[in-house]
Amino acid sequence: MSSRERPLDRTTDAPGAELLSLTGISKRFGKVLVADRLQLRVGDGEAVGIVGPNGAGKTTLFSMVSGDVAPDDGEIVFGGRTVTRLGAAARCRLGVGRTYQVPRPFENMTVFENVLVAAQYGAGVRGRAAADLALAVLDQTGLLPIANRHAGALTLLQRKRLELARALGGQPRLLLLDEVAGGLTDPEVEELAGIIAALRASGLTIVWIEHVVHVLVRSVDRLLCLAGGAFIADGSPEEVLRDDTVREVYLGGGPELTAVDTAGPGEVAP
Numbered sequence: 001m002s003s004r005e006r007p008l009d010r011t012t013d014a015p016g017a018e019l020l021s022l023t024g025i026s027k028r029f030g031k032v033l034v035a036d037r038l039q040l041r042v043g044d045g046e047a048v049g050i051v052g053p054n055g056a057g058k059t060t061l062f063s064m065v066s067g068d069v070a071p072d073d074g075e076i077v078f079g080g081r082t083v084t085r086l087g088a089a090a091r092c093r094l095g096v097g098r099t100y101q102v103p104r105p106f107e108n109m110t111v112f113e114n115v116l117v118a119a120q121y122g123a124g125v126r127g128r129a130a131a132d133l134a135l136a137v138l139d140q141t142g143l144l145p146i147a148n149r150h151a152g153a154l155t156l157l158q159r160k161r162l163e164l165a166r167a168l169g170g171q172p173r174l175l176l177l178d179e180v181a182g183g184l185t186d187p188e189v190e191e192l193a194g195i196i197a198a199l200r201a202s203g204l205t206i207v208w209i210e211h212v213v214h215v216l217v218r219s220v221d222r223l224l225c226l227a228g229g230a231f232i233a234d235g236s237p238e239e240v241l242r243d244d245t246v247r248e249v250y251l252g253g254g255p256e257l258t259a260v261d262t263a264g265p266g267e268v269a270p
C-alpha cells in the first residue's frame with residue numbers, strides 16, 4: 001500500500017462519483033486553437049474513448065490533465081480538488097497516470113528498474129513495498145519474464161507494455177492512454193486490449209485516445225470525438241460512429257460504420 005498521502009482514496013468516494021472534470025478549458029498554440037472552452041466529465045470507474053483527426057488536440061488535452069501543459073483558461077478538478085495550477089509530479093501523486101505516444105523509458109535501466117522508479121516517485125512507496133508493487137505491475141502487464149532486460153533492447157510491443165507499466169507503477173486512479181495500440185500487429189493489439197480490459201474490470205478509470213477504432217469501441221463505455229478544439233460527439237461508441245459529422249471529419253464518409261462493423265481486425269484511418 002502506498003505510504004503517500006491519499007486524500008482521494010477510492011474507498012472514500014461514492015461509486016460512480018465524478019473523478020475528473022474539465023470546465024471551459026481553452027488552449028492555443030500560436031494561431032492554432034486546440035481547445036475551445038472544452039467541457040468534460042469522467043465518472044469514477046468509467047472507461048472513455050477519444051477519437052479525432054490528426055492534430056485535433058487530443059494529446060494536448062491529456063497534457064493539460066496530467067499537468068504537462070497549462071491551459072490558457074478554464075478549470076480542471078480531479079477527485080474533488082482543483083488541480084489546474086498543480087504541476088505534473090503533484091498530479092501524478094494524486095493519482096493521474098498517463099502514457100506517452102512515443103515511449104521514452106530509461107534505456108539503460110532494466111524493465112524492473114523503470115517500473116520501480118515509477119513506484120517510488122509516482123506512487124511514493126519505498127523499499128520492499130516499491131519492489132512488490134513493481135513486480136505486481138510487471139505481472140499484470142506480462143513483462144515479468146523480461147524484467148531484467150534493458151529497456152533499450154525492447155521490441156515496440158514490449159516498449160508499449162513498459163509505457164503502460166510505468167504509468168501503473170504510479171498507482172493511478174485515472175489512467176490516460178495515448179495511442180497504446182498504434183503500430184502493433186492485430187494479435188499484439190488483442191493482447192494489449194486484454195490487459196486493458198482487466199484494468200477496467202478492476203475499477204480503474206480509463207480515458208483512451210486511439211486511432212485503432214475497432215479495439216477502442218469494444219473497450220469503452222463512452223466515446224467522444226474531438227475536432228477543431230471541441231467535442232463534436234459524446235455518447236455510446238455505436239452512436240458516435242454513426243454520427244454524420246464524426247463520419248465526415250474523422251472517418252472520411254464511406255458506408256455506415258457501426259461498432260459491429262468495427263469488431264474485426266484492421267485500423268480505421270482518420
Ligand SMILES: Nc1ncnc2c1ncn2[C@@H]1O[C@H](COP(=O)(O)OP(=O)(O)OP(=O)(O)O)[C@@H](O)[C@H]1O
Binds near residue numbers: 060
Ligand atoms: N508544444 C507545442 N507547441 C506548439 N504547437 C503544438 C504543441 N503541441 C502541440 N502543438 C500543435 O497543436 C495541435 C494539436 O496537437 P496534438 O498533438 O494535441 O493533436 P492530436 O489530436 O493528439 O494529434 P494526433 O492524432 O496526430 O496525435 C497540432 O497542430 C500540433 O502541431
